[in-house]
Amino acid sequence: MTLSVEVKNLTLRYRDTVAVDDLTLRLDGGKIYGLLGRNGSGKTSLLSIVAAFRRATSGTVLVDGAEPFENAALTRQMCFVRDRVDAQDTDRVETVFRLARALRPNWDEEYAQALVERFDVPMRKRVGGLSRGAKSALSVTLGLAARAPLTIFDESYLGMDAPSRYAFYDELLNDYIANPRTIIVSTHLIEEVGSLFEEVVILDKGRLVAHEETETLRSRGVAVTGPAEAVDAFTAGRTILGDQRLGSTRSTTIYGQLTDEERGRAREAGLDLGPVGLQDLFVHLTAEERR
Template structure:
C-alpha cells in the first residue's frame, strides 16, 4: 500500500506535533521512522493509521483518503507500545478477535510466533511483563500480515535476544509476504539493516527521507592537523567538531568524491564514515533550518 501525505498538520491545543508534512511512501518497502522524543513520530503514524484525524491536510492510502475509511482500516495494522488491549483479556481472546477482524490474519504464523517468544495464550494481559507485552504486540502486528503494518516502538520492552528473534521473523516474513512496513525506533544501529528507506523527523517536520544506503554514504568525519582540516572543510556543512591540541576532527554533511578524499589524504587528513545513528544525532542536534 502506497502512502501520500500532503500538508499534514496535527495539533494538540496550542502544540503543533506534525507541522505541514509532505511525504510519499511507495508500497512494498520497510521504512524506518526516526526522531527524538516529542519529534512527532507517533502523531504522524496515528494520522497514517487513522487513529487521529488530521488538524489539516490529508493522508491517502492507495489513492483513498484514509480517515474513517473501513476499506483502508481493514488493511492497516497499527501496533503501539501501549498494547491496545484490556488487562482482563486473555491472549487467546485477543488472537481470536484479530482473526475475525483481519482478513489477512495467519493463525498458524501467530501460533509459531507465540512459541518463538515463549508466550502462554491462556494468560491475561495483566499478567504479562513489559517484555512479554512487547512480544505479544509483535505477534499481533506480524501475523496480521496487513498490506500496511505500522510498529511504533512496539518492541522496546524486549530484551536483546527477543529483539533479535523479532528482526529475524520480520525480515523472513516480509520476504515471503511483501508489504509496506513502517518501524518507529530509537534503536537505530541495531535495526538499521532492516530499513530500505529512512525518514527522520525533528520538531514536527520531516528533515530527511532517503534510501538507507545513500544515508550511509552521506557525510564524513575529517581528522588531522587543525590548519589542514580548516582548509578542507571550508564551504561544507559542518555538523560537529572536536579539537585536542593541534588536532581537529570535523563531521561534515554531504557527499565527497574519491578525488576530494585523495586531496585530503595528501594534506595529511584521515576520513571516517558516519553511521546512520551518528548522522541522526548530528542532524537532530542542529537548529531546525540548519538541518533541513
C-alpha cells in the same frame, strides 16, 4: 499486496500545540521505512492519522489513493502496532489472538504459533498481568502474523530485552522478504534497527527534516582519519559532527558529501575516509542549535 502512503500539507493541533506541521511526503509501497525523531517530534501523531486512529486538523492522507479515516475496507488492510496492547486488561491473551484471527484477512495462524513459541508469549495469562516484555512480545507477534499490506510498528518492541529485539528484527526482515508489504518502523534504537531501513524519514517538531534512501543519507557523513595536521587542514571550514584524537592521529567526522576531487585530495594527503553511523547523522540533523 502493498500499500503506498501519501501525505499532503498535513497538520494536527492539540489546542495550542502543533504536533504535525504542514507535512508533505510520499512513501511508495513495498519498502521498509524508518521513521526517526526525538520525543515530541510528531511520529506517533503522524502514524495515528495514517492508521485512521485520529482525524487530522487539516491536510490530506491517502493510503493506496484512498482516505483511510472511517474506511473499514481499507483499515482491514492496515495494522498499527503501538507500544501497548489494544485489548482490555481482563482479556486473556488467547482471546486477543482469537479476535485477531477473525478480523485480520491476511492472518497466518501457523506463523502466529511459531512466533508464540519463539517469543514465549503466555497464552493463558490476562493482558493486565503481563510484564512489559511480554506485552511487547504479544504486540510484535500480532503485527507480524497479521501480514497486513501496511504494517506500522510504533516503538512496540521497546519492552523486549536485547536478544528478543534482535530476534524480532530477524523475523521482520525474513518475513518481509518472503511476504513483501509496506512496513513503517518508528524507533529510538537507530543503531540496532537501522540496517533494516530502505528509506529513512526524519521528523523534528512536526516538520520533515529528511526523507532519503538510507545509504544516500549515510553518505552525507564522512569520518576523516590520519595525521592530525592533515585532518585539520582537510576539514577546515566544514561542519564537524565529532572529533577524536590519539597521539598524532586524529579522526574527525564531518557532515556533507565529498566530491571525487575532494576524495582524491584526501587520499593524496594520506587520509582514510570512512562511513558514519545513521545515529550520529540523526543527532546532528535534529540538534537543538539546528532547530
